[in-house]
Amino acid sequence: MNEMDVDVLIAGGGVAGSAAAAALSPLGLKILIVEPKASHGRRLAGELIHPPGIDGLKQLGLLDENSGIGSEIRGFSLFPYDPDQEHKESVTLPYSEVEGLTHGGMAIEHQSLKEHLLEKVKTFPGVEVWMGGRVTRIEKTDDGQDYCTIVTSETGSTRVSARLIIGADGPMSQVRKMTGIPHETHRYSGMLGVEVDDTHLPTPGYGNIFLNPLGISYAYSVSQGRARVMFEILRGDDSKESIREHLKFFPAPFRDDIEAAMAEDKPLAAANYRIVPQSNVKANIALLGDARGCCHPLTASGITTAVKDALSLRDALVAANFDFHAALRKYAIAAGRVQLTRRTLSEELREAFLSHTNEAKLLNECIFSYWNNNPKGRAHSLALLSTLDSSILSMGAQFVLVVMQAFRLLPSQIRQGKLGSWSLSMLKLAFKSLSIPQTAVRHWLREQHAMAK
Ligand SMILES: Cc1cc2nc3c(=O)[nH]c(=O)nc-3n(C[C@H](O)[C@H](O)[C@H](O)COP(=O)(O)OP(=O)(O)OC[C@H]3O[C@@H](n4cnc5c(N)ncnc54)[C@H](O)[C@@H]3O)c2cc1C
Structure with missing residues (x-):
């Protein structure tokens, strides 16, 4: 087996992995990102990014005015459920009312976002990206204290020893599983979505959220002239029937646009999970982003918290003077608190709405x-x-x-x-x-x- 030494091995080149590499690169560390998929495929995932997430991406040097992707989001427009009325007035929650926020958020088509971040972080000092590689095994090091990883690619297997291993490999994290960190999983529902023309978006410039007992649907611009529409499909419901019911709550011109898009394109799919790992660190391993736990996407905060995780980890390393174990204990507390509030909020809102x-x-x-x-x-x-x-x-x-x-x-x-x-x-x-x-x-x-x- 080939052998390789780095300071930081990152499993996963999604938002969390790219943000972590961008955060740790200025610390002078040698970083290897391992990402199995040459192209990210077509699945629904996060696109709305709150202002703190945008600030974080800008601070990390991953996004700037010239990035040329996405669409500005000025807040949220929520359409309450009323069985007696098909279309109700929405309530608008604008970011401009929030003290401490000086600008809006953004929505960026998910694959474009991932590709943009990974392309950008590749150019950072000390960062190498290994496409087509996958972490397939995690082993104890000779001292029995820490772990190292086995990365498998077309060219064979390599034992990668690292002072820090970052599991940024998504909700079904193999790193978490191979490390033996137990977790609770609950599958809430499925999600189906398409891209449509955004001309008739009910509240342009906002994340439109439609509430009804069949689930929650979302609509927002993701780029110049294009909007994402997503429908939640509850367990046991027939998806076609459910979408037909969801559409009743959309105003007519936009509903027609969606029906036309669905007739042309097969919708993208995803599942909505709550995953709560017992811990987000173990020995020299830290879990970031969805690997550290995820919740219902109702709060649209997965990307923002993944970026925050990366910043927390960097700050913890600096505060602990590069004592990796002490830094991971600090990181565990900071990331765990943000996640607890986000998860509790999403659970309470989901319960109230559904x-x-x-x-x-x-x-x-x-x-x-x-x-x-x-x-x-x-x-x-x-x-x-x-x-x-x-x-x-x-x-x-x-x-x-x-x-x-x-x-x-x-x-x-x-x-x-x-x-x-x-x-x-x-x-x-x-x-x-x-x-x-x-x-x-x-x-x-x-x-x-x-x-x-
Ligand atoms: C339907 C839906 C809508 C959502 N909407 C929003 C939203 O509007 N706003 C928001 O902020 N969040 C939203 N989220 C959540 C958001 O998508 C996630 O929080 C975010 O994408 C997590 O990023 P990540 O990098 O942690 O994981 P991922 O994006 O899942 O990336 C993990 C990466 O790890 C790689 N990988 C997997 N296994 C291995 C391995 N063994 N070795 C190496 N690499 C591996 C994968 O190929 C992948 O590229 C939504 C989620 C869903 C499902």
Whole structure:
């Protein structure tokens, strides 16, 4: 077997892998990215990037004004579900209302984004990209403390020894599996999507989100004149039937454009998972991006957090003066906290938007009442969604403020004879609001336990 020594081996040349290489290159490290796929294939994946993600990519030197890809996103436009009305007014959450954000986000067609980042990072000092290679084995090093990787390509196998191994190999991470880090997996649903002309996009310049009990659909411009449309297909639902129902909530001219595009092109597909690994580091291995865990794409924060992971890892290495093990402990805490808030937020929102329980319906109404009546509330929500604010306690406080909207809704609930159901739902939501600080405490105790080990 061939032998090779590098400072950092990165499994995966997606957003997380490229961002990690760009973050570590200025530290003077020798970095090898191993990416199995010469072309990334055609699957649906993340395209909306929040302003902190765009800032991170710019800071890393991976994106600039001349990159010539993507489309600006000024915020989100959410269309609530109302069974009595096919098309409802949307609520707009603009980034411009959020203190601390000076510009918008972007949407970039996923394959173009990945290819752009990998092409760019190839030119960084110390970075080599090995296309067509795959990490196929992880072994203990001779000292029994750390790990090294076996990379297999057409030319055979190479044992690559590295001071740091980065698993940036996506949600089904083989690095995570081969290292023996256990994880919980839950498959929520499937997703189907096409690209269409963006002329009739309901709220141009925004991420359009349509809520209905069949799942969540999304529409946003990804480049000059083109928009992505995606439909969530719940487990057990027939996809054609489900898309037909989803389309009822789209305004007519845009719906016609989508139907025409679907008649011409086979839709792209993906699955929506929640994956929660027990840890995001082990010995000299760090998991970044979706390998470190993923959640429902409702918050559109996978790319932004992958970029944040890369920046956290770089900062941890510098702060720990290149003591790799100490740096990984710091990274584990920083990345774990961002992920906890993002995951909890996506779970709570998904429950409120899709669950059929009375308390979920009340929470859904409370969320829209909060956004309609409170500009500061809108700004706080978008700060959390965009990961500008990644504190779980902040999220807990926002949850309480949202639930308080139920009192504003009380007179109409009484008029509709729903006082009994309102009271029971409020009791359940009050308990739920306690569960968020409890989650924070449990997470903090786990962090202390991990540090003590
Ligand atoms: C339908 C859908 C919509 C989404 N929408 C959004 C959105 O709007 N905004 C957002 O921010 N996020 C969104 N996400 C999430 C986002 O796509 C991910 O968070 C992001 O792409 C993760 O990037 P990554 O680099 O961690 O993983 P990936 O993009 O999965 O890259 C992993 C790479 O590792 C490689 N690899 C695999 N196995 C090995 C191996 N053994 N050795 C070496 N390399 C390997 C793969 O070839 C791949 O290139 C969405 C996800 C889905 C499914």
